[in-house]
Amino acid sequence: MTYNIKKVGVLTSGGDAPGMNAAIRAVVRACVYNKLECVGVYRGYEGLIEGDFKDLNARSVKNIINRGGTILKSARSKEFFSKEGREIAYHKLKEKGIDALVTIGGDGTFAGASVFSNEFDIPIIGIPGTIDNDINGTDFTIGYDTxxxxxxxxxxxxxxxxxxxxxxxxxxxxxxxxxxxxxxxxxxxxxxxxxxxxxxxxxxxxxxxxxxxxxxxxxxxxxxxxxxxxxxxxxxxxxxxxxxxxxxxxxxxxxxxxxxxGGSPSCFDRVLASRLGVASIDALINDERNVMVGIRHNKVLSVPFLATKKGKKELDLELIRVADITSL
CATH class of the missing domain: 3.40.50.460 (Phosphofructokinase domain)
Known part of the structure; x- marks a missing residue:
């Protein structure tokens, strides 16, 4: 199915991570570059339910690439766990004319996005932002290096x-x-x-x-x-x-x-966030949905939300060996 996307919402959810602002900046400017409107959703899914929106443009995100935290704020929403809460969120999106979402966060953020996308047929792209680096399907998450x-x-x-x-x-x-x-x-x-x-x-x-x-x-x-x-x-x-x-x-x-x-994101996290922010809008333009954009072997790729569930990754045995040898 092809989606006629004209307006994209962007939100951050869960724990904050250095580099989230850089990702927001990249999403907004990628929208502007592709002649799409962009709307910031404040306080994650909670703000989605309450309709806490703000129109964003290229100048709205100036001087934030170096800032830690998230200018869109973050919150955990118990109401979004319910079908009724998600239905309210859907109507708020429709009232604002938002056609698609970019969600920046961890596995909980993606789980909520996946359910929401399937229930209401909304294209959603996820960007991994968590310092724990515990999301399957990507080598690195935004904030980990910092x-x-x-x-x-x-x-x-x-x-x-x-x-x-x-x-x-x-x-x-x-x-x-x-x-x-x-x-x-x-x-x-x-x-x-x-x-x-x-x-x-x-x-x-x-x-x-x-x-x-x-x-x-x-x-x-x-x-x-x-x-x-x-x-x-x-x-x-x-x-x-x-x-x-x-x-x-x-x-x-x-x-x-x-x-x-906390703290200003490292250069690595700023570059990673910028790449994934641009990739999220590319994915929407290419009619992708219900996926996370991640990075493997320094190449950007799309991974279905269902494959990103947090779990214990395989241990890097080389690193374990290095740690054992160098700690003598």
Whole structure:
């Protein structure tokens, strides 16, 4: 079926990620380039239901490529989970004359978009924006590279204190279901151990590893822990366990938390967001729908929403091996 698209809505949903503004900018300017109107939807699906819209043009998105967060704001909408809520959203779109949507977010955003598209026959294209890099079908998500750089910079500073006081630091990073941030940042920051949800190291093995490190002459250590790792009930319980079973280290815990989501996006994220923003409008013009535009092997491609469901990706065994070798 061919869709006569004249006006495109764009929204951000779920957790914010550095580079979302760059994606919004690219979507708006790609619309202008292709002589389409563009409407910003504020506060995600919640704003869609409430009709919180604003017409956008090329000048509306000036000077935002370098800004973190999202100028369109983000919110989680319980009402959109219901058929009645989605029907209200559909009528709001029709009242505004919006023919298609571009949604920027994670797997929850795409799940909602898929249902909405199928129920009301609306072309929707998704752009992956989440720092966790846990969306299937794309090598990278917008915000991931910036978050990595933020984590590495923080660990570098923590190491200065660890070395000065012969301390062991547990540094918790985001990644409830995926250890990409922990694994890559751990290697980049020279961590002694990396704990990720995809690989159960076990507390006994961790203690033995730390004992070997101490015996080899290490007087301080950094352990990077993904928030989804199950080695302990939580990072503070893990710290207590280490103190009880390892003599000679002061154990400290740092939870980086939402600092990882903020900040100016890296050049990589700005370029990625720009490419995917343009690709989303190309997809709509080419009569695509119900797909995410992602990147694989540095090539932009379209992936059906149903294939993007969040799940544990295959571990990069080369990175695991590199981490084991370089942490000696």
């Amino acid at each position: 978050a990595l750089n933020t984590v590495v910079e923080a660990i570098d500073k923590i190491r200065d204190t660890a070395n000065s006081h012969s301390r062991l630091f547990l540094v918790e990073v985001m990644g409830r279901d995926a250890g990409d941030i922990a694994l890559n940042a751990g290697i980049g920051a020279g961590a002694e151990e990396i704990l990720i949800p995809e690989q159960d190291m076990g507390r006994g093995r961790l203690i033995e590893s730390l004992k070997r490190s101490k015996k080899s002459g290490k007087t301080s250590s950094i352990i990077v822990v993904s928030e989804g790792d199950q080695i302990g009930k939580n990072i503070f319980k893990l710290a207590s366990y280490i103190e009880e079973n390892l003599v000679g280290y002061e154990v400290r815990v740092t939870v980086l938390g939402h600092i990882q989501r």
